[in-house]
Amino acid sequence: MPRLPDQIDAPMTSPQLATLRSLSAEAYQPKLFENNLTAREAERRILALKAEIELANSF
Secondary structure, three states, rough: OOOOHHHHEEOOHHHHHHHHHHHHOOOOHHHHHHOEEEHHHHHHHHHHHEEEEEHHHHO
């Protein structure tokens, strides 16, 4: 869902928090999970973790 400009620096949402927590555990990257990220940074980390997991699963 696209975010409005005033929402970009808002805190991450509850779904982002849950997704980031599970993906960071799945990718063995617990340091990438933080509770106090912005929605933008959370989305970046989620996309990076998904890409990392997809790459690992391709081997």
